[in-house]
Amino acid sequence: MTESQSLHHRWLFGILIPFVYLVIELAFNHRLVEVTAGTVDNEVLSGLEFWGRMISGVGLGLVFFRTTMLRIMPDVFRLVLCLSLGILVMWQLQKTLADFLISTASESDKKAAIILCASVKEVASGNLRAKDDLPFLNRNVDAFEKKVVMAIFPAAGLHVSNREAQLSGWADQLGMKGEMASFDSVIQDNAFRNLIISPIAMGFSIFFALFNLALLLGSIVALYGKERWRTPVAVMVLLGAIFVSLLPGNAFMDSPGYEQTMRAGLWKNEPVIALLVEWSMRATPTWGVVSEVAHRYLLLDFSFRSF
Numbered sequence: 309m310t311e312s313q314s315l316h317h318r319w320l321f322g323i324l325i326p327f328v329y330l331v332i333e334l335a336f337n338h339r340l341v342e343v344t345a346g347t348v349d350n351e352v353l354s355g356l357e358f359w360g361r362m363i364s365g366v367g368l369g370l371v372f373f374r375t376t377m378l379r380i381m382p383d384v385f386r387l388v389l390c391l392s393l394g395i396l397v398m399w400q401l402q403k404t405l406a407d408f409l410i411s412t413a414s415e416s417d418k419k420a421a422i423i424l425c426a427s428v429k430e431v432a433s434g435n436l437r438a439k440d441d442l443p444f445l446n447r448n449v450d451a452f453e454k455k456v457v458m459a460i461f462p463a464a465g466l467h468v469s470n471r472e473a474q475l476s477g478w479a480d481q482l483g484m485k486g487e488m489a490s491f492d493s494v495i496q497d498n499a500f501r502n503l504i505i506s507p508i509a510m511g512f513s514i515f516f517a518l519f520n521l522a523l524l525l526g527s528i529v530a531l532y533g534k535e536r537w538r539t540p541v542a543v544m545v546l547l548g549a550i551f552v553s554l555l556p557g558n559a560f561m562d563s564p565g566y567e568q569t570m571r572a573g574l575w576k577n578e579p580v581i582a583l584l585v586e587w588s589m590r591a592t593p594t595w596g597v598v599s600e601v602a603h604r605y606l607l608l609d610f611s612f613r614s615f
Contacts, residue, residue, distance in 0.1 A: 373386065467574050514587075
């Protein structure tokens with residue numbers, strides 16, 4: 309391979325393909341927030357699950373591609389193999405996780421999901437409060453962060469302290485307490501699926517976006533003659549991106565309502581959901597402007613609907 313061919317090869321596999329993936333992943337993350345800010349029907353939810361698993365699978369596949377030792381294979385075949393493996397692993401992982409959480413949820417969890425999903429607009433507007441009048445937002449938030457709160461709140465509140473009394477009070481406030489007995493198992497299952505899919509899809513999406521951003525910047529450094537700096541730069545960028553994502557200051561995560569009435573119960577009863585909730589709620593708004601640019605201007609508001 310000539311030097312010119314080698315340069316083109318590194319541009320294609322090290323820069324262009326990861327960049328295209330990164331744009332799609334960030335755009336999907338933005339679209340996911342827009343859609344899951346409210347309760348969606350099964351068809352839309354299935355479409356989001358499909359795209360979430362596929363795109364995150366590509367992200368995992370690109371990680372395999374950049375770190376695998378199978379260098380004896382031509383890069384085209386190695387890329388196809390890594391992407392196929394990444395999609396297979398991520399598809400099965402997210403499906404298994406969602407199915408497990410849904411199948412192990414109690415009837416009271418699913419009934420709680422109905423009230424929590426119905427409460428999201430009141431939370432975002434600041435009208436819904438926890439016991440002792442504790443607020444769930446400790447400052448004003450922009451439109452995108454408000455939608456993230458609406459998407460994540462149902463999962464965050466799944467094990468709110470003194471749950472039965474708290475949810476009963478919210479149901480009264482929403483004017484739906486008398487309707488609870490009329491909600492059948494299908495509605496309950498759909499509400500709980502809405503509750504859990506948002507943090508799963510959002511959490512994996514933003515994580516693999518940041519991981520591949522780090523690898524992309526490492527490849528750019530290597531392209532300009534600093535090969536030995538590829539891995540250190542990638543590691544530093546990834547750690548830096550995670551650090552920035554987890555900085556204090558999130559209006560919902562740091563609010564008295566979440567800290568005093570939701571966090572402890574969620575971590576005690578559902579640590580996996582708690583991890584996804586806290587990561588998604590902190591990281592997604594941090595990169596909201598970037599994801600909006602990717603979705604609005606680079607992918608022209610692509611809808612990510614099911615086929």
